[in-house]
Amino acid sequence: MLRQSWWKILSLVLLIITFIAGFLGGVPAKPILNETIRNLYFHVSMWFTMMILFIVSLVYSIKYLRSNNQVHDRYALEFAKTGIVFGLLGLITGMIWANYTWGKPWNNDPKQLGAAIALLIYFAYMVLRNSLTDEDKRAKTAAVYNIFAFAMLIPTLWVIPRLMDSLHPGGMGNPAFDTKDIDSRMRMIFWPAAVPGWTLLAVWITTLRIRLRSLHDIKLNA
Amino acid sequence: MKKITSLFFLICVFLVATAQVGDTGTEQAPEMADALRSSGKIYVVVAVVVTILLGLFIYLFRLDRKISKLEKGKY
Numbered sequence: 001m002l003r004q005s006w007w008k009i010l011s012l013v014l015l016i017i018t019f020i021a022g023f024l025g026g027v028p029a030k031p032i033l034n035e036t037i038r039n040l041y042f043h044v045s046m047w048f049t050m051m052i053l054f055i056v057s058l059v060y061s062i063k064y065l066r067s068n069n070q071v072h073d074r075y076a077l078e079f080a081k082t083g084i085v086f087g088l089l090g091l092i093t094g095m096i097w098a099n100y101t102w103g104k105p106w107n108n109d110p111k112q113l114g115a116a117i118a119l120l121i122y123f124a125y126m127v128l129r130n131s132l133t134d135e136d137k138r139a140k141t142a143a144v145y146n147i148f149a150f151a152m153l154i155p156t157l158w159v160i161p162r163l164m165d166s167l168h169p170g171g172m173g174n175p176a177f178d179t180k181d182i183d184s185r186m187r188m189i190f191w192p193a194a195v196p197g198w199t200l201l202a203v204w205i206t207t208l209r210i211r212l213r214s215l216h217d218i219k220l221n222a
Numbered sequence: 223m224k225k226i227t228s229l230f231f232l233i234c235v236f237l238v239a240t241a242q243v244g245d246t247g248t249e250q251a252p253e254m255a256d257a258l259r260s261s262g263k264i265y266v267v268v269a270v271v272v273t274i275l276l277g278l279f280i281y282l283f284r285l286d287r288k289i290s291k292l293e294k295g296k297y
Binding site: 016024029205 | 279283286
């Protein structure tokens with residue numbers, strides 16, 4: 001069992017490091033942010049995980065279009081689904097944070113709006129899939145749509161937040177955080193532990209869903 | 223076994239790398255939750271959060287094993 005699931009245990013170890021060091025480790029003292037700077041390990045990791053999963057989903061959609069293999073379509077779907085879950089968690093945790101730093105949970109900040117639009121585009125991916133009954137047609141249309149949905153992430157999450165003024169840490173520059181705010185102590189937790197830990201957890205959940213789904217299909221065809 | 227060794231190695235590298243990060247000059251002013259930590263209560267939060275994390279992972283491991291059993295055809 002251990003042999004096949006070493007990366008699942010790695011995910012657990014990395015997240016334990018993140019949770020313990022995330023609360024007890026040293027952080028730079030900044031006005032307004034105060035201790036909420038620790039949200040970097042949790043809230044920001046949600047978005048990084050979402051982005052990685054959407055990239056994987058995009059790759060599988062392209063693979064589907066090249067191969068017409070239904071398995072690739074299923075992978076694309078499940079990675080997008082888990083990505084949406086992490087995106088929603090990112091949005092909700094961001095709103096909780098905004099309530100105590102900006103005064104209101106929703107401020108129509110360009111970063112909030114961009115993230116909301118990006119997620120709505122991915123909701124439409126699910127709606128589109130469910131509106132088509134023919135399996136091949138559904139897979140093909142969904143794969144093409146998924147490529148456009150990913151293309152829309154570039155303006156909504158990468159470009160617009162860089163162009164407009166924002167209350168979010170990072171201001172006009174980086175969409176995720178101010179690289180001058182965090183120091184090397186925080187980077188040593190964020191990059192080697194938080195981002196890979198959360199990503200591996202998300203991949204694990206996705207593989208469970210894919211396996212469950214193929215069991216379901218086997219049973220239907222039996 | 224090789225994978226466990228490499229996993230252990232990775233963790234060691236991480237710990238060593240963390241240990242080498244020195245304290246950067248601390249600026250004065252903004253108030254932080256120092257009092258909370260010195261009175262020891264932040265450890266309560268850490269314990270709670272780690273418990274939740276462990277619980278979730280146990281749940282996921284069990285779910286994983288159940289699906290594996292189904293895949294092997296042991297209904």
